[in-house]
Amino acid sequence: xxxxxxxxxxxxxxxxxxxxxxNSADAIILERNRTMKILLDIFxxxxxxxxxxxxxDIGCGDGILTKNIQEKYPENIFYLLDGSxxxxxxxxxxxxxxxxxxxxxxxxxxxxxxVDDLKYDFIFSANAIHHLDFLGKSKLYAKLFxxxxxxxxxxxxxxxxxxxxxxxxxxxxxxxxxxxxxxYKNNFKDEIGKYDNLPLxxxxxxxxKPSALFDxxxxxxxxxxxxxxxxxxxxxxAIFGGTK
Numbered sequence: 128x129x130x131x132x133x134x135x136x137x138x139x140x141x142x143x144x145x146x147x148x149x150n151s152a153d154a155i156i157l158e159r160n161r162t163m164k165i166l167l168d169i170f171x172x173x174x175x176x177x178x179x180x181x182x183x184d185i186g187c188g189d190g191i192l193t194k195n196i197q198e199k200y201p202e203n204i205f206y207l208l209d210g211s212x213x214x215x216x217x218x219x220x221x222x223x224x225x226x227x228x229x230x231x232x233x234x235x236x237x238x239x240x241x242v243d244d245l246k247y248d249f250i251f252s253a254n255a256i257h258h259l260d261f262l263g264k265s266k267l268y269a270k271l272f273x274x275x276x277x278x279x280x281x282x283x284x285x286x287x288x289x290x291x292x293x294x295x296x297x298x299x300x301x302x303x304x305x306x307x308x309x310x311y312k313n314n315f316k317d318e319i320g321k322y323d324n325l326p327l328x329x330x331x332x333x334x335x336k337p338s339a340l341f342d343x344x345x346x347x348x349x350x351x352x353x354x355x356x357x358x359x360x361x362x363x364x365a366i367f368g369g370t371k
């Protein structure tokens with residue numbers, strides 16, 4: 128299996144990360160529920176008919192984003208792709224029916240496969256594509272563009288690279304402040320401070336290769352996407368994308 132060896136999610140070590148991530152994600156991913164709601168809102172604004180669409184969740188993890196869409200708009204066809212076998216198994220537990228297809232592939236494997244032209248109406252991702260370097264993102268975005276139908280929509284929720292060391296410091300502080308506020312509001316006061324080193328651990332992990340938001344927006348424009356924009360940003364976490 129072709130994989131990026133720096134990405135521990137795709138190794139035996141990654142099996143230990145899966146449950147820990149799933150159990151803590153709402154508390155450690157800044158404004159996770161809000162970003163998922165915004166993505167769902169844009170989907171709702173964009174498509175007049177919200178059924179019989181082909182949707183691809185790329186880097187799907189345990190399928191939480193697909194679950195949010197499927198609960199409101201179940202009459203669609205859902206494809207869930209992830210390089211982690213453990214995550215795919217978690218996703219399978221959330222869904223039943225013949226309108227779900229699960230694909231165990233790394234981004235690199237997906238990029239290398241022949242293009243399936245005009246297959247998907249909506250392609251989306253959350254907190255996954257930052258595992259590719261900028262060249263990898265370029266190849267992935269180009270393939271996604273070709274696999275989108277005309278008028279299709281691509282949205283990405285992902286951490287992005289701050290523009291300077293000072294900006295990074297501010298945004299990492301925003302992140303830890305938000306985590307601690309969230310723990311306090313949800314009555315986990317004994318865990319306040321537990322994740323204060325999370326931003327530095329994120330930065331030092333070789334698997335994380337965030338690219339600047341502006342560079343990715345320019346890239347999407349060059350590939351041919353229309354209506355390209357950043358639709359929300361809080362600290363390093365952003366929602367951006369466009370239409371074909």
